[in-house]
Amino acid sequence: MEYFSTDFTLGILGGGQLGKMLLYETRKWDIRTRVLDPSPEAPARLACNEFVQGDLMDYQTVFDFAKDLDLLTIEIENVNVEALEDLEKKGVRVYPSSETLKTIQNKGRQKLFYRDSGIPTAGFSRFAYTSEIQDSVENGGITFPFVWKSARFGYDGQGVKIVRNREDLTSLANVECIAEELIPFENELAVVVARNSEGETRTYPVVEMEFHPEANQVEYVLCPARIPEEVGLRAQEVALMVSQKLGHVGLLAVELFRTREDTILVNEVAPRPHNSGHYSIEGSYTNQFEQHLRAILGLPLGRTDSKVSAVMVNLVGAEGFEGQVHYRGLEDILKLPGVTPHIYGKKQTRPFRKMGHVTIVDPNIDMARDRAKLVKENIAVVSKHKIS
Structure with missing residues (x-):
């Protein structure tokens, strides 16, 4: 065609x-x-x-x-x-197909798919309503602490909470959910897999993700991840396993936990371009968006290796501000070498809303990470008026 x-x-x-x-x-x-x-x-x-x-x-x-x-x-x-x-x-x-989406849309169904497919993932229990968790705790079915996840409609850290005691349960929405084992992980990783409609697959390099401690959002994405080579190879193998079992077409972002024993566990997936792949616009031979097009159109997949080390910084709405957006310090970060801002075009900001991202490239990943910290310190997504 x-x-x-x-x-x-x-x-x-x-x-x-x-x-x-x-x-x-x-x-x-x-x-x-x-x-x-x-x-x-x-x-x-x-x-x-x-x-x-x-x-x-x-x-x-x-x-x-x-x-x-x-x-x-x-x-x-x-x-x-x-x-x-x-x-x-x-x-x-x-693409992705309705069958793939049906599996991924519901976190409970997604976790069952991992378990039934032999894909390594954290232990979990499913509940029709959050209120049922209390009975399970009292009867010894699950113990604190654990991770509560809404089965549907969670995004950007929403619908996820670490539950450490009974009081934490009272603030949760009474919805279909899962209670997941709290993994003492070393770090969080991600692998973007591309698979076209002809069955050709490619994996991007493993990236390392650093999260905001309060918003539970990705704050930095580093490519390449600062991990041993054998851990990276295992992460790519697991991501490919998920892709093959799902039979998806397009991009599949596979979020992973690396445990302190270097075990790789699947956290969750997204069957589309993903925040963990934004670095590829400046850093890769084929960026994730072009690759998604190639995949769904059945075209040959492009190179996935990196041209240069890259760190992506998310720009989110600052706490205490809501309304017409203003990017404070944007001109200052443009003075830094290897810095490219992406502004998404959302006119209204609110706390922790994703408003853009900045990519920092450098031959040395540690230098790029240091410069990313400067970017984070020198830019703020605010509004003209603070929330009263």
């Missing part, structure tokens, strides 16, 4: 920053696009050929949006899977 400078139309469910960055690549290749997002201010609205405002979880909205498309992909997992199933029956190619 011809994709370039034709009437071929790619649909994207979700118009946030991931959709916006994917559109950089579709415009580079002159691929026609249509985007669906609930917000009239979605960052991707300006770069696509056609923008549709609508609910991603509404069956009819998703079905009508995509029924005449040639290919449909996502930038967010929370979409109506039943509509995707019927679109596939109608002949629309959907």
Whole structure:
């Protein structure tokens, strides 16, 4: 099939920053696009050929949006899977598939998939409601501390909490959830796997993730990870195992725990371009967004190795500020060598909302990490007025 400078139309469910960055690549290749997002201010609205405002979880909205498309992909997992199933029956190619999304959308189902597939992961228990956990604790089924995760709709650290005592349970939403063993890990890693519709696979280098202690969001991503070579090879092997068992098409970001004994455990996955792969825009021979396009279009996959060491810093809304966004110190960080800011185009900031990221490249990963710390110290995402 011809994709370039034709009437071929790619649909994207979700118009946030991931959709916006994917559109950089579709415009580079002159691929026609249509985007669906609930917000009239979605960052991707300006770069696509056609923008549709609508609910991603509404069956009819998703079905009508995509029924005449040639290919449909996502930038967010929370979409109506039943509509995707019927679109596939109608002949629309959907990547990742509805079956893959159905497994990944629900964290309980995702964990069962790991266990049933022989994929190493932390121990867990499933609950229809959070209120059931209390009975399990009292009867010795689970013990403190553990990690509570909402089964659905968690993102950017939301829907996840370490539960250390009974009091911690009282603040949790009473929803379907899992209680997961709290792993005393050495660090958190991630591997982005690309798999095209012909079955060709490639893995990106292992990255190291450092998290904000309060928001539970990724604060820094370092590539390459500062880990022994054998640990990195094992992490890539496990990520490939997940990809092969899922049979996904596109990008799959596999988040991992490295234990103090150097065991690799799968935390969770995202079947799309991911925050852990943003460094690749400046650091890799083929950035993750171009690679996702190559994969879903069935084209040969590009090189995944790095041209240079890179560190990505997330720019999130500062605590205490909400309203019209202002990037304080942006000009200061532009004076630093190897620094590239990406502003997502969200006009309103609030505490810990992802508003952009900055990539720092350097031949030496430790130098890049030191400069990333300077970036973090010299830029702030604020608003004109503090929250009262």
